[in-house]
Amino acid sequence: MTVIKDRFSTPAKPRDFGFFIDGEWRHGREFYERFSPSHEQSVTRTACCTQQDLDDAVAAARQAFEEGPWARQSGADRADVLLRAATLMREQAEEIAYWEVLENGKPFTQAKGEIAHAIACFETAAGAARLLHGHTFNNLGRSLFGMVLREPIGVVGLITPWNFPFMILCERLPFILASGCTVVVKPAEVTSATTLIMADILAEAGLPKGVYNVVTGSGSVIGQAMAEHADIDMLSFTGSTKIGRSCIKASADSNLKKLGLELGGKNPIIVFADSNLDDAADAVAFGVSFNTGQCCVSTSRLIVEQSVADEFERCVAEKMVKIRVGNPFDPATQIGAITTDAQNKTILDYIAKGKSEGAVLLCGGTELANEKGRYIAPTLFTHVTPDMAIARDEIFGPVLSSFRFEKVEEAIRLANDTVYGLAASVWTQDISKALTVTRRVKAGRFWVNTIMSGGPETPIGGFRQSGWGREAGLAGVEEYTQLKTVHIDADRRSHWIAS
Known part of the structure; x- marks a missing residue:
């Protein structure tokens, strides 16, 4: 040892x-x-x-x-x-x-x-x-x-x-x-x-x-x-x-x-206007940034109700810029380095694609200067459309794409608009909406008003x-x-x- x-x-x-x-x-x-x-x-x-x-x-x-x-x-x-x-x-x-x-x-x-x-x-x-x-x-x-x-x-x-x-x-x-x-x-x-x-x-x-x-x-x-x-x-x-x-x-x-x-996964997190928006924003920022987004169950697609979308996206962006990135041996660090050079390049290439395809960058989108190592700032794009590469492909990095909906049916359709079905999350205080979404979104793991929780007692896949x-x-x-x-x-x- x-x-x-x-x-x-x-x-x-x-x-x-x-x-x-x-x-x-x-x-x-x-x-x-x-x-x-x-x-x-x-x-x-x-x-x-x-x-x-x-x-x-x-x-x-x-x-x-x-x-x-x-x-x-x-x-x-x-x-x-x-x-x-x-x-x-x-x-x-x-x-x-x-x-x-x-x-x-x-x-x-x-x-x-x-x-x-x-x-x-x-x-x-x-x-x-x-x-x-x-x-x-x-x-x-x-x-x-x-x-x-x-x-x-x-x-x-x-x-x-x-x-x-x-x-x-x-x-x-x-x-x-x-x-x-x-x-x-x-x-x-x-x-x-x-x-x-x-x-x-x-x-x-x-x-x-x-x-x-x-x-x-x-x-x-x-x-x-x-x-x-x-x-x-x-x-x-x-x-x-x-x-x-x-x-x-x-x-x-x-x-x-x-x-x-x-x-792979391209996992949705659906946020309704009646949810605790501060809690939900923290979960969104955590879900896409944890392990620098190099996570199969990373919540990389935000689907937020139109009536609160502008406010909510600002709240998420404010939280993301406060995430502490850097030396992994520093107890204050929340996310560390990108694991490989190849993955670092992949993430940066997708960020460039998001910009070129017309998505609006709210925060991040850049490498972070550090004496040593590869670090990327947690990144949020809004006004993303389903045909964009950042909307469809698993990026495997701290890059979040935001979509908007007005009705429950539209949220479910957006959530299922992917070839994947690994994980999903919904945020609402309405148990009827929560159950409807949980039953109809195709995902092997589902979280209601929480994210990446649970233990080895329950199956994953x-x-x-x-x-x-x-x-x-x-x-x-x-x-x-x-x-x-x-x-x-x-x-x-x-x-x-x-x-």
Whole structure:
């Protein structure tokens, strides 16, 4: 473990990571060097794994699943391991947060909060491991008895993104383990450290060898090979809809593996005139700016009632300009750096498109000067029309597009005017309007007079092109199982062939 004497300091030299297969650390031949997006300093070096490394990891996971104890242990035994892992995560929270900040650029305070959520995921999964069950049918007649068993699906490939490296890992991993599956994880190339740290945590918690394996490298090489691998039974991928499509194609062309996909979003936040406008404005500013907008459930489309639109947009803009952007190790910082150069360019290009297409810029729209790092001011466009690029595309940055409506039906139409369906929010004091909107807007997660709230007890996932399947909660464990129907006849057979 690295001893962090001063959380505001960066490491004197980059930390070298190997990769983890069958309970052992291996060393790479080539490495990817990660420079902190906030400090522009080399902080980690992670291995560039090969196809052979992936094959070794999948073989270890297969052997652990078919021959090891994990899949056959009781739910209580699996729960014990997950709870011990949660305790170790709590003890090492600052260590985990430190490396998350250095590679990702998010504020240290936010990273600590995400680790608290990750711990809750492990604790929830531990309970779900004990509750996982099938069904019985005692209504099939005098002699026939039926059972539906839930069995772990097998070897799971898990590909995680760079925006929430540890949290998204933990919204999936403990539920995969609770089901009895084994796993091969490929974290994002730029943010692999905390996924690798997890290997030591799980080993210390008592997870058998081969159950958790980590291969590192690029998505185009290792990620694609995982999607195509014939001995991976299920692939869980979180990322863009474009790459999700390639996972579907790879599955179809290989072994028809089951897929769990959490993909893009262009999420609406609907604000009615009767809502608490100050509360709603704060939620809007938070929803689009949290994690610098690099968030699948970011509320990037504001749909506000016409009668209060001018006032409300001014209120949102006033709040957005007060957001504290900067050094992620400063406790006062609310949002940190843009994680990659490529994403920084993408966000700035969309801001330029918004201006050129005629949207009106109310605030932000510029890079923020800082001694080191990539920072973009939270940005609000108004008078946006549905045909504009900033209205339709997932920008994945702190850029908000504002639309106006006069009737409930118009608000619902605007909210559903997207290929996505990941998340949505509505703000009103009228329960009838709230229920109407909640029922008719197509989204896998919905918030009424709140934003980005909830815990790992409830499932998450998307509609439409935002993905397939559900993570977290009991549904998140069931996602990694398959059903087997069993019939038992208690009587002698009535012969078909006459004697």
